[in-house]
Amino acid sequence: MDPRAKFILTIGIFTTAxxxxxxxxxxxxxxxxxxxxxxxxxxxxxxxxxxxxxFLGVFIFIMNFIxxxxxxxxxxxxxxxxxxxxxxxxFFMTTSADDLGLALEQIHVxxxxxxxxxxxxRLVPTMAVDAxxxxxxxxxxxLELDKGNFMKRVRNYIPILIPLIISAIRRSVELxxxxxxxxxxxxxxxxxxxxxxxxxxxxxxxxxxxxxLAVAIYVYFRVPLPILVIPIQLPKxx
Amino acid sequence: MISVNNTSFRYIGASSDVLTNVNLxxxxxxxxxxxxxxxxxxxxxxxxxxxxxxxxxxxxxxxGTDTREKSVAQLSRDxxxxxxxxxxxxxxxxxxxxxxxxxxxxxxxxEVVKRRVTNILTALDxxxxxxxxxxxxxxxxxxxxxxxxxxxWDPKHIIMDEPTIGQDYLQKDRLRxxxxxxxxxxxxxxxxxxxxxxxxxxxxxxxxxxxxxxIADDAATKxxxxxxxxxxxxxxxxxxxxxxxxxxxxxxxxxxxxAYAAREFLVPKLREAVQTSGHWR
Numbered sequence: 001m002d003p004r005a006k007f008i009l010t011i012g013i014f015t016t017a018x019x020x021x022x023x024x025x026x027x028x029x030x031x032x033x034x035x036x037x038x039x040x041x042x043x044x045x046x047x048x049x050x051x052x053x054x055f056l057g058v059f060i061f062i063m064n065f066i067x068x069x070x071x072x073x074x075x076x077x078x079x080x081x082x083x084x085x086x087x088x089x090x091f092f093m094t095t096s097a098d099d100l101g102l103a104l105e106q107i108h109v110x111x112x113x114x115x116x117x118x119x120x121x122r123l124v125p126t127m128a129v130d131a132x133x134x135x136x137x138x139x140x141x142x143l144e145l146d147k148g149n150f151m152k153r154v155r156n157y158i159p160i161l162i163p164l165i166i167s168a169i170r171r172s173v174e175l176x177x178x179x180x181x182x183x184x185x186x187x188x189x190x191x192x193x194x195x196x197x198x199x200x201x202x203x204x205x206x207x208x209x210x211x212x213l214a215v216a217i218y219v220y221f222r223v224p225l226p227i228l229v230i231p232i233q234l235p236k237x238x
Numbered sequence: 239m240i241s242v243n244n245t246s247f248r249y250i251g252a253s254s255d256v257l258t259n260v261n262l263x264x265x266x267x268x269x270x271x272x273x274x275x276x277x278x279x280x281x282x283x284x285x286x287x288x289x290x291x292x293x294x295x296x297x298x299x300x301x302g303t304d305t306r307e308k309s310v311a312q313l314s315r316d317x318x319x320x321x322x323x324x325x326x327x328x329x330x331x332x333x334x335x336x337x338x339x340x341x342x343x344x345x346x347x348x349e350v351v352k353r354r355v356t357n358i359l360t361a362l363d364x365x366x367x368x369x370x371x372x373x374x375x376x377x378x379x380x381x382x383x384x385x386x387x388x389x390x391w392d393p394k395h396i397i398m399d400e401p402t403i404g405q406d407y408l409q410k411d412r413l414r415x416x417x418x419x420x421x422x423x424x425x426x427x428x429x430x431x432x433x434x435x436x437x438x439x440x441x442x443x444x445x446x447x448x449x450x451x452x453i454a455d456d457a458a459t460k461x462x463x464x465x466x467x468x469x470x471x472x473x474x475x476x477x478x479x480x481x482x483x484x485x486x487x488x489x490x491x492x493x494x495x496x497a498y499a500a501r502e503f504l505v506p507k508l509r510e511a512v513q514t515s516g517h518w519r
Contacts, residue, residue, distance in 0.1 A: 133321065136290050136321070137321045138327060139290065140288055140290065140310065140314050141340035142315070143311070143343055159339065162329035163325060163326055163328060167326065
């Protein structure tokens, strides 16, 4: 599938998820993605990424709830987070960095920006490996990340973050020098050997997204949705 | 003693083992070089020594204790692992703060911290950098700071992952002398390296890994002159060994791998040849 069509679909899901705070609507949007994920045969990777976001999801729920948001609304915000995360996971799991770069170039994003973006995406796995090495190196020096109270645990991450940031900066400087040495940006107009072309499925996805958005807007303004009522709310702190 | 018993290891998500049925015993005070091609499992093996990785099958014992029974912090007190890239561990504002970090983690009091930091800075010729940021130092200096950051708590077993990368000849020579000094203090030294020239100069026991298995375990002189083994591990003979191989004396080739032994052997022979013939041919 064309990355541009997938991106439009992702943005469609993202916008729809932002429109609603109704639990049933958000569950519907979330479930709508399941057949797409199954069709793309990325269910295992998708599950792994959802599991990765579980901590943040629980954090969002707890923070909302303890700071006085109603229980149902806290659930809705958490569902919204998972829906948006799922949509972007689906997009990045099914789109290679090359396709992404190509798509950005073909919608006339300046090459330097599209290159920066795709390089950042490409460097994520490298950064993950670096992060693990830094953690190993500091644990070998007696650092225990999960020791102490909350503030101590936060401080424990300083010896991890600083080497990671420094090595990322060093790498980016080296990369910039290597690119300049290879005449990066020497010509204003680049040509691409591969050009993207929208196919039937892509048009279908784009039209489907536009229709879906139209339905969502109609439902938002005109259709009264069933409301989940659980009258539990902690007193507001602020 | 470091004891690796029938150990196999596989990374999460991998379809095959990185290490397969590895057996290795390293006695206290021994000097061992672990060599092998890229991806042969050298770094994975040494990461098991301080418990960063736990074996899937078999066991790794440090001084009689199974690494599964202790945390990395507890094991690191006895096993100092120096990583290949110093940039993966340096983070403090000054070199002295960098060196104090591990001592404080291990619970040393401030007086001991200060004394040990001063001692190690002197030993590694880093005193002038005591208040410098580690990030402004050269690559070789940062590598020395990373080495000092481990040696400062005086671990019994010292593991160095690629210690000679990015070091000039003088620094390598200093490192070799420092290793000799540490061995004389009874430390166990394990280095992971591709640097055949450095190994030839140090002449440790060599453990050769290929595709996750130990294919040879013998003296450096035996292994670095065995072309078949070296080819399996994508290594080549050291230059001196190659020269001696190409120079049969009395119809025999000699297993000399280091410059010192070669000089001892060749100089008298050359002098004799020159005196006999009267000139260089």
